[in-house]
Amino acid sequence: MKSRAVCWTQFTKFNAPDGYKMSRCMKCGKEYEADPFLNGTNEMNVHMRKGCGDEKGTTQQLLNLGKTGVQGAGTLTNWKFDQEATRKGLAYMLIVDEKPFKFVDGMGFKYFMSLCCPMFNIASRRTITRDCFAFYSEMKDKLKRFFQICE
Ligand SMILES: [Zn+2]
Structure with missing residues (x-):
């Protein structure tokens, strides 16, 4: 070694x-x-x-234009970027929307992400595949525990 x-x-x-x-x-x-x-x-x-x-310490102040009505004044809200949570969310999306793993290599997806979440480091297809399997086994364990409680 x-x-x-x-x-x-x-x-x-x-x-x-x-x-x-x-x-x-x-x-x-x-x-x-x-x-x-x-x-x-x-x-x-x-x-x-x-x-x-x-990255874990990054807190960004983002302009929230969501619920400000016609004035459009905007309010500053704290929103913390979380690389891990975003990666997990991506795995969730691939599973729930039945997307192929190669989806994350798509030019369109990368462009979209660069606009809406430029700080997100899109992992390789292989890493995403592993994330999906990890997510799957996490959910499987949760279900198992759930059924044990029901027994
Ligand atoms: Zn580091």
Whole structure:
């Protein structure tokens, strides 16, 4: 096991629900595929140099024009961007709307996301696939517990 690369001072290793090797930034929580043979450490090194933006701490003030009536004055509301929650929401959408995993690679989808949620880092198709399976097993466990209670 050679994991002496500099990035391992900032990343921890863990296994995805399907056993795939992953790493997570200890500062901002961003996750990378970290199979030593397939992925290498390049992405993590780039993240350390300039990508780590402490995403979890980001709170944005957004102009809410939703319920202001005809005056359109707008009100400032606090809305916190959550990369993890957004990723989970994407997995939810793919499942519920019966979209193929390749949907996330679509140019139209990427353009749409760049407009409505530019800070969202759209994960690779493989990561999204894993998110969907993780979501599936989470829901399955919930259902199992639900039926145990009903018995
Ligand atoms: Zn980071």
